Amino acid sequence: AQSVAQPEDQVNVAEGNPLTVKCTYSVSGNPYLFWYVQYPNRGLQFLLKYITGDNLVKGSYGFEAEFNKSQTSFHLKKPSALVSDSALYFCAVRDMNSGYSTLTFGKGTMLLVSP
Amino acid sequence: DSGVTQTPKHLITATGQRVTLRCSPRSGDLSVYWYQQSLDQGLQFLIQYYNGEERAKGNILERFSAQQFPDLHSELNLSSLELGDSALYFCASSPRDSRSSGNTIYFGEGSWLTVV
Numbered sequence: 001a002q003s004v005a006q007p008e009d010q011v012n013v014a015e016g017n018p019l020t021v022k023c024t025y026s027v028s029g030n031p032y033l034f035w036y037v038q039y040p041n042r043g044l045q046f047l048l049k050y051i052t053g054d055n056l057v058k059g060s061y062g063f064e065a066e067f068n069k070s071q072t073s074f075h076l077k078k079p080s081a082l083v084s085d086s087a088l089y090f091c092a093v094r095d096m097n098s099g100y101s102t103l104t105f106g107k108g109t110m111l112l113v114s115p
Numbered sequence: 116d117s118g119v120t121q122t123p124k125h126l127i128t129a130t131g132q133r134v135t136l137r138c139s140p141r142s143g144d145l146s147v148y149w150y151q152q153s154l155d156q157g158l159q160f161l162i163q164y165y166n167g168e169e170r171a172k173g174n175i176l177e178r179f180s181a182q183q184f185p186d187l188h189s190e191l192n193l194s195s196l197e198l199g200d201s202a203l204y205f206c207a208s209s210p211r212d213s214r215s216s217g218n219t220i221y222f223g224e225g226s227w228l229t230v231v
Contacts, residue, residue, distance in 0.1 A: 032217045043224040051217035102171050105158040
């Protein structure tokens, strides 16, 4: 079985400060890892993914994420937060060897960036 | 815009009724997924179709069913609706059944269902 944990329901950060949204995962094999963002009353938008290779993955809107196999983590980061980054962020995992292509999502983390 | 189109965007219906949600995947995508998002359950995978055939089943109730048509659009049928079925229903698509690849799944904007 595959699972994702996002330990923080909400993250608060001031505009211009760095932000981190945490994600840990559990799979029996090797993981594919994804981050999505959901703005109010909108669908999920793909931000970035880790498949293989460099542990630091760069994505849309200046976001990046670092894959850490030993800590089974895939934290989302941005060097300088914008008020417009305020949204609900989801981490998702797919077990490479599960035989299925579906994603399992975490419960989401609300990011609030204050001016 | 992800390229995944869902209709209707909003739907209000009474308990006991039946509704159909429709999804058009991105051009060329063969896999369609349905997810349910609710406050208490979060994002739950319901079902996946690949090129017209059911591929994977998640937490889908027996009152719910889906299908994918030859033109690859999909419909999610929800029957005997209960108050607890009120949720945002997402359709998503990906190029193929990526069992061993890292294909991204792209989501539509969702269909808001309110059962009263």
